[in-house]
Amino acid sequence: xTTRIVELRRGILKKNDELAAGLRASYAEAGVLVLxxxxxxxxxxxxxxxxxxxxxxxxxxxxAALVGDxxxxxxxxxxxxxxxxxxxxNTHGICHLDAEMIGKHLDxxxxxxxxxxDFLFIENVGNLVCPSSYDLxxxxxxxxxxxxxxxxxxLKYPTLFNSADAAVITKMDIxxxxxxxxxxxxxxxxxIRPGIRIxxxxxxxxxxxxxxLGYLAEQRAGRS
Amino acid sequence: MHELSIVTSIVESVTETxxxxxxxxxxxxxxxxxxxxxxxxxxxxxxYGIAAEGTPLEGSRLVVQVLPVVLHCEPCGxxxxxxxxQSFRCPRCGKPSHDLRQGxxxxxxxxxxxxxxxxxxxx
Numbered sequence: 485x486t487t488r489i490v491e492l493r494r495g496i497l498k499k500n501d502e503l504a505a506g507l508r509a510s511y512a513e514a515g516v517l518v519l520x521x522x523x524x525x526x527x528x529x530x531x532x533x534x535x536x537x538x539x540x541x542x543x544x545x546x547x548a549a550l551v552g553d554x555x556x557x558x559x560x561x562x563x564x565x566x567x568x569x570x571x572x573x574n575t576h577g578i579c580h581l582d583a584e585m586i587g588k589h590l591d592x593x594x595x596x597x598x599x600x601x602d603f604l605f606i607e608n609v610g611n612l613v614c615p616s617s618y619d620l621x622x623x624x625x626x627x628x629x630x631x632x633x634x635x636x637x638x639l640k641y642p643t644l645f646n647s648a649d650a651a652v653i654t655k656m657d658i659x660x661x662x663x664x665x666x667x668x669x670x671x672x673x674x675x676i677r678p679g680i681r682i683x684x685x686x687x688x689x690x691x692x693x694x695x696x697l698g699y700l701a702e703q704r705a706g707r708s
Numbered sequence: 709m710h711e712l713s714i715v716t717s718i719v720e721s722v723t724e725t726x727x728x729x730x731x732x733x734x735x736x737x738x739x740x741x742x743x744x745x746x747x748x749x750x751x752x753x754x755x756y757g758i759a760a761e762g763t764p765l766e767g768s769r770l771v772v773q774v775l776p777v778v779l780h781c782e783p784c785g786x787x788x789x790x791x792x793x794q795s796f797r798c799p800r801c802g803k804p805s806h807d808l809r810q811g812x813x814x815x816x817x818x819x820x821x822x823x824x825x826x827x828x829x830x831x
Contacts, residue, residue: 487735490819492725496717496739497814579710614710616746617814642793643746647812675795678804 500618503583507590507621514598517704518606520620522644523628524637525610528654530559531687532628533607537566539697540603548596550589551607552581559607569596580614581606583621602704612641624703629673630654631664638669638676645676650683652696657686711751714814715759715770721816726764729821734768736820742775742813743793749774777811 495501511518521529533549540547548569551559560572573581573589586606590598598604606622608615627648629637632655638645645651651673659666666684673682681699685692718737726732737756741747749772756770777790781798787809788799797804 486823486825488729488732488821488823490725490729490821492721492816492818494721495815496714496721498721499717578713613746617710617714639794643744646744646793646796646806646808674804675797676793678796678806680806 497617497619500583503587504619504621507583507586508623510598511604511621511623512707514601516598516601516604517624517700517707518604518620518622519624519626519700520606520608520615520622521626521628522608522612522615522648523610523630524612524633527610527628527630527633528687529607529610529628530562532652532654532685533605534563534566535687535690535693536605536696536700537563537568539693540700541567543697545602546600547603547605548593548601549605549607550581550586552585552609554578554609563607569593571596575609579609579611580618581608581620582618586620603700612637612644616644616647623707624649626650626652628652628654629669631656631659631662631669635665635669635672638672642676645673648677648680650681650699651677653682653684655686655688656684656691657689711747712755712759714747715752715755718756718770718816719759719763719765722765722819723763725819726821729823732821732823734765734819734821736769736771737765738771738773738817738819740773740775740813740815740817742811743777743790744808744811745814747814773817775810775813778809779805780807780809781805782807 523529537547549563550571550573552573553559554575557572560570563570571589571593573585606620625648627645683692683696752772753770760766778787779790780787784798784800
């Protein structure tokens with residue numbers, strides 16, 4: 485018997501990374517800005533996204549959303565009330581979305597072509613750990629955090645917050661009764677992801693939405 | 709907890725590589741995993757045994773090398789290792805940085821395999 489060392493140096497998620505690179509190229513070709521929204525369950529991703537879709541549509545933007553959950557199409561139905569095309573992805577137990585699922589759900593999406601969109605939002609499965617490993621080809625990864633979750637969430641989940649391009653604090657309308665320490669939260673986000681853009685929002689009152697929509701427009705203009 | 713999907717990918721990838729080494733037995737699979745890769749060493753090792761069962765990897769050992777985050781500090785012109793994930797600042801000057809040079813790796817580094825000697829094969 486001979487023992488031999490075989491050098492591989494191969495990415496474990498190579499297949500996902502290759503599919504994501506293909507998606508990224510098709511998004512660029514179509515001129516659509518794709519955002520991947522990641523947070524814990526209960527942060528308010530769906531409410532935030534519903535308001536974002538509604539306001540973008542009202543401004544004449546062409547928008548659509550893919551939404552990931554383990555089971556049910558409740559979120560897709562909620563988001564569809566914005567009038568935007570929405571497609572549900574059920575992962576059946578898998579804790580994150582991957583590039584293959586995105587590709588499959590973009591293919592054969594009736595009435596939706598990437599080339600006809602300005603923005604595509606992907607609402608990931610509620611989870612602050614696993615989605616950070618899976619590139620979906622997105623242009624912007626958004627980490628969301630609600631005022632009810634504690635200011636130290638970024639410190640507890642540094643791998644996700646560090647990989648984000650923008651951070652959104654949700655439910656600002658109840659910040660005061662929750663005893664939310666705004667300065668501490670902003671400091672912690674910046675400690676984990678220096679220089680990140682942070683938006684303090686409320687899907688209920690609309691606070692902070694103007695700034696967020698301005699950012700989206702600016703990012704899209706900067707990439708096309 | 710996506711370690712089971714990660715080890716399943718490892719098993720697939722190694723099995724594919726083994727096609728080039730007929731009759732070989734895997735002794736060890738060595739990984740390089742960055743501190744920011746969102747996977748946990750113990751969970752990987754635990755899931756590995758399950759995923760390897762009934763494959764050519766059964767009975768092999770998974771060795772995980774964890775790589776610390778390396779941050780580049782522009783003013784210092786320095787690549788510095790971080791010993792925690794609680795603050796992304798240059799350990800020398802304290803300036804925050806998002807210029808990561810290491811820490812997101814999730815890769816199979818190498819395999820240790822045992823091949824039959826030609827003499828034994830012809831017997």
